[in-house]
Amino acid sequence: MSSETKRQLVIIGGAEDKEGDCIILREVVRRAGGTKARIVIMTAATELPREVGENYIRVFKRLGADEVRIIDTESREDAASSTALKAVEEATGIFFTGGDQARITSIIKDTELDTAIHKRFSEGIVVAGTSAGAAVMPDVMIVEGDSVTNPRINMVDLGPGMGFLPGVVIDQHFSQRGRLGRLISALAQQPAVLGFGIDENTAMVVTGDEFEVVGEGIITVVDESEVVHNNVDEILRDEPLAFCGAKLHILPHGYKYDLANHKPILEGRSVAETAGVS
């Protein structure tokens, strides 16, 4: 079994429900082993690690996790602590909180802690993240960028991500912040051809090479496999991008997507006869 077929990710677009049914965080606990779950909360992204971390401890405990602990890394030295490494080695689930995604990569990437997390991930434990914790999932991440504007090259900063889901671009708070422009800008500027915009209180639940949408909003999929033209090589940094021939899918709760073949999985759903008709 390759690591791809085993991988489990819960990638959340931010602002997930923590008071009600918590269907997304419930899924994290279930995949971490349910009442036997040992979850580690990674608070590197936030400047309020105690406040944010304890909130998640409370929710995960309420949902029945056996053990929930915070790893707060303020520096790369913290990311080499034996306590942190031991916690990860014993964890059945890892959860990255929101905050600033650049803090996660600058503090954790290429440390012993990073290696330990990837080792557990490749062994099949679930890795989850929300907002900034979702942004870091690909190998190239959106560090920051403008919302509610058209795509231009200079509207988005890209940087290395944590690489749990390589070859894609992920953006979060997607519909709520009007981020189609920055998703397309990021997609046009790097080799990945699949862009995913994840809404608030919505998650991409990855199992191997498929994901399922869970939550209140949608995942917007922009697939540039068949793009016939873009002008990235011709324009200056502040000029608007052109981008012709992408595929667009809007996937709500319960819909599945095949990451290997770049297709929504529509088995059992009406196909074609409803196309273009209301």
Next chain:
Amino acid sequence: MSSETKRQLVIIGGAEDKEGDCIILREVVRRAGGTKARIVIMTAATELPREVGENYIRVFKRLGADEVRIIDTESREDAASSTALKAVEEATGIFFTGGDQARITSIIKDTELDTAIHKRFSEGIVVAGTSAGAAVMPDVMIVEGDSVTNPRINMVDLGPGMGFLPGVVIDQHFSQRGRLGRLISALAQQPAVLGFGIDENTAMVVTGDEFEVVGEGIITVVDESEVVHNNVDEILRDEPLAFCGAKLHILPHGYKYDLANHKPILEGRSVAETAGVS
């Protein structure tokens, strides 16, 4: 020559430049006959007809139009006035201002004035509109709706438009207000398969069956001709839409689109070899 091959429209996403080069309003004046232009400003959409109308008189005069006058219709009676009808009969260009699109249709649609404008339009004069004046261009228009949210059925109200560009959906202030959700919602709920999101200070300049993009931002094209699945017939009004297999094009200044064949016109531009590559 059919009316389709003759038609001229300048459909503006709102907030067009009125102080600088005015490349969009300049195009309106040019198509209306340049220094021989006789332009009628339709202020039905706005509750500040004098203020808004006089602003356009000033700009169009500055750009060299020969004659610019306001037709202010506060009621359907006003839309039957012989002065208004005569002005339209003599006009070489008609310009609908911004405001509330429902005011335009409720006051003007199916009046003598509407007939007169359509007659002049079919004879080849340019019809232009910005913001609310852009929204009314199709036969089915977005009356109002929510921005920066995912598509649902109840997020948008549709109603009859003025029908200058039938068979499409138009939304305006598009990237600036994060309106992908409402464009898709509108598209999924009515027979048209082409949705156009026009940015601020950006225009769709239609000549016959083609348009060219003019201005600062982009036109976002969502083409549902090949949509393989949507769930419009299955969901309740407040549940999120699914929409799989649409085509997406991002077209900046200078790009052209073939309305009859649903394709960007890429003659002379790099094709395919840049696809999916940065």
